[in-house]
Amino acid sequence: MKEALRAMLNQAFERCIESGEFNRIPLPDYVIEVPGNSHYGHFATNLPFLMASSLRRRPGDLASVILKNLGGLEDMFEKVEVAGPGFINFTIRGSEWHRLLGRIVAEGKDYGRSLAGAGRRILVEFVSANPTGPLHLGHGRGAALGDTLCRILSFTGHEVVREFYINDAGVQVRLLGESIYSRWRQRGDRDYPFPENGYHGDYVTDLAEQIADQLSLETMEPDEAVRRCALLGREKMLEEIKRDMGSFRVAFDVWASESDLYACGLIEKILESLRAKGQIYEEEGATWIRSSLYGDDKDRVIKKTDGEYTYFASDIAYHFEKFKRGFSKAVNIWGADHHGYIQRIKAALKTDGIDENWLEVLLIQLVRLFKGGEEVKMSKRAGLYVTLKELVEEVGVDAARFVFLSKNHDSPLDFDVDLVKRQDSDNPVYYVQYAHARICSVFRKAASEGLSAPPNPAELLERLVLEEELTLIRFMSQFPELLVDISKAMEPHRLTYYLTELASLFHKYFNQGTKDPEKRIVGGEKTLSQARLCLAQGVRQVLFTGLDLLGIQAPEKM
RNA sequence: GCGCCCGUAGCUCAGUUGGAUAGAGCGCCGGGCUUCGAACCCGUAGGCCGCAGGUUCGAAUCCUGCCGGGCGCGCCA
Structure with a gap:
């Protein structure tokens, strides 16, 4: 509908120029928006303001001229007027909204799907936890964000690859092996030393027991045993990570391994090519980029004097490889404590001429956990932290995902477990789900009276005349473009707010019926009930689709 | 010290990328179930959008400078 309006305005603009009413100027980059206040109609444009300075005329006058040149007014509009200092406000006919509802219902689960991103291949890398310990809350937030972003990008026509980068090459995994081995030795020798910076969590002791069952560690040299502990520990942690992600409803297409980059010689190869281009040099016994x-603030070491590569070297190689795989864009979701690396990695990409905008990094801020009104302090180093698994066991996947997606990723998140755990009305999570369940209940009621939403409701829908009904349709009409906007801005949390508002509009509508039987969906005259059921069907569908994009279930009963 | 992010209602946060009278949830106070689900709805109170300038028809939004908070500035990962 907005597009139709834009086309009409563009045409009117041309007409004004051809008729000589306007001097020839380029069409400004104007906006058609939905005014916050319905008093200003259903749509408004600022076009006149943007032409005022180049034409040196008053916006109000320009608005009148444009209005005069708009064609086909009667068909689509109930009212078009110049308002304020020069806005043009459009009020669309009810019949147009009825037609739109018909389309929403007809499109069903595909309503909102689009080809906006057609031809765009996007790689989204997220979570990417070290396989040295269980996933924690921060990973949960990253997972919820990344997964939902991917779902939305796919829905808007992008080709999406979801990737988990496994940091399994360097000292972390070796340290994991040492930690496991040490725990195993400590079963016999309480005083056996534990590695400095080792992993202290209880899971390490569990791993030690499992691994001791599988391997005869006692027959091995310590070096060999540590190596084997590291390998097996990595495998087991990775399995656990995959399990946790699965039960959090997050799937990955690719599990990329850092150690593979070394194994297949990719790092050398890429560094060689950079060296050939003069982007790499030796100094003080190290290799620099x-x-x-x-x-970047300064040149960085990629190979240390001891001959080992820095993690930065493999990161560079990994991102170059990503680029070669032919994506139009790469998105990384990182913890905010990594923001210092953004500039660095982008600079590294630029050494080979890769545009810095090709890579987009979304930073997620800290998650703080609150329980009993107090913050639960966490320390990963000491192995003291709440795992994603524990959180999910406590509050459920739906609630966890909803809360993680209820704020901009860029702002810190306080997760109040007590609030989210409550099975009562204070819990924000249920609000949207409840609206869905309620509609399902209405349909059960309707069915018991032999009513349903007819598949081809065209003429019926004109029975929808209540302001609440038209408001719902108008709000639903914004769904497709919202998803496109979210895809562009990479801000999935906006969907959470949208659904909450849609649910709110429905609850308000529904509650009208508790006081006034005339306004009930089911119970009045048959055609009216059918029309209202169509409206309810549309709302249910948008709620369902939206929740699905958030990875949240839409229950029929609660 | 340098860089990035953030300052919006008592609290936690939105704010359609520059639009018209700045919103929601929680909390406070008051009201609504004899038939579609009260996990809901309705109403009241609550604001110098950190401060000061600037840009323009128009600023919470863009620019500059302060103030306050978070994070990052390794041949660690």
Whole structure:
């Protein structure tokens, strides 16, 4: 509908120029918006303001001229007027909204799906936890964000690949092996030393027991035993991570391994090509990349004097490889404590001419957990932290995902377990689900009276004349473009707010009927009930689709 | 010190990328179930959008400078 309006305005603009009423100027980049206040109609444009300065005329006058040149007014509009200092406000006919509802119901589960991102291949890398310990709350937030973003991008026509990068090459995994081995030795020798910076969590002791059952550690040299502990520990942690992600309804297409990059010689290969281009040099016994030429604060070491690569080296190789795989864009979801690396990795990409905007990094801020009104302090190093699994066991997947997606990823999140655990009305999570369940209940009631939403309701829908009904349709009409906007801005949390508002509009509508039988969905005259059931069907569908994109279930009963 | 992010109702946060009278949830106070689900709805109170300038028809939104908070600035990962 907005597009139709835009086309009409563009045409009117041309007509004004051809008729000589306007001097020729380029069409401004104007906006058609839905005014917050319905007093200003259903749509409004600022076009006149944007032409005022170049034409040196008053916006109000320009608005009148444009209005005069708009064609086909009677068909689509109930009212078009110049308002304020120069807005043009449009009020759409009810019949147009009825037609739109018909389309929503007809499109069903595909309503909102689009081709906006057609031809765009996007790689989204998220979570990417070290396989050295269980996933924690921060990973949960990243998982919820990444997964929902991917779902929405796919729905808007992008080709999406979801990837988990396994940091399994460096000292972390070796340390894991040492930690496991030490725990195993400590069963016989209480004083056996534990590695400095080792992993302290109880899961390490569990791993030690499992691994001791599988391997005869006692027959091995310590070095060999540590190596085997590291390998097996990595495998087991990875399995657990995959399990946890699965039960959090997060799936990955690719599990990319850092150690594979080394194993297949990719790191050397890529560094060689950079060296050939003069982007790499040796100094003080180390190997450096000229990142400072491309926006980094200084050059960075990629190979240390001891001959080991830094993690940065493999990161560079990994991202170059991503680029070669032919994606139009790469999105990384990182913890906010990594923001210092953004500039660095982008600079590294630029050494090979890769546009820095090709890579987009979304930072997620800290998650703080509250229980009993107090913050639960966490320390990963000491192995003291709440795992994602524990959180999910306590509050459920739906609630956890909803809360993680209830704020911009860029702002810190306080997760109040007590609030989210409550099975009562204070829990924000149920609000949207409840609306869905309620509609399902209405349909059960309708069915018991032999009523349903007819598949081809065209003429019926004109029975919908209540302001609440038209408001619902108008609000639903914004769903497709919302998803496109979210895809562009990479802000999935906006969907959470949208659904909450849609649910709210429905609850208000529904409650009208508790006081006034004339306004009930089921119970009045047959055609009216059918029309209202169509409306309810549309709302139910949008709620369902929206929740599905959030990875949240839409229950029929609660 | 340098860089990034953030300052919006008592609390937690939205704010359609520059639009018209700044919103929601929680909390406070008051009201609504004899038939579609009260996990809901309705109403009241609550604001110098951190401060000061600037840009323009128009600023919570963009620019500059302060103030306050978080994070990052390794041949660690």
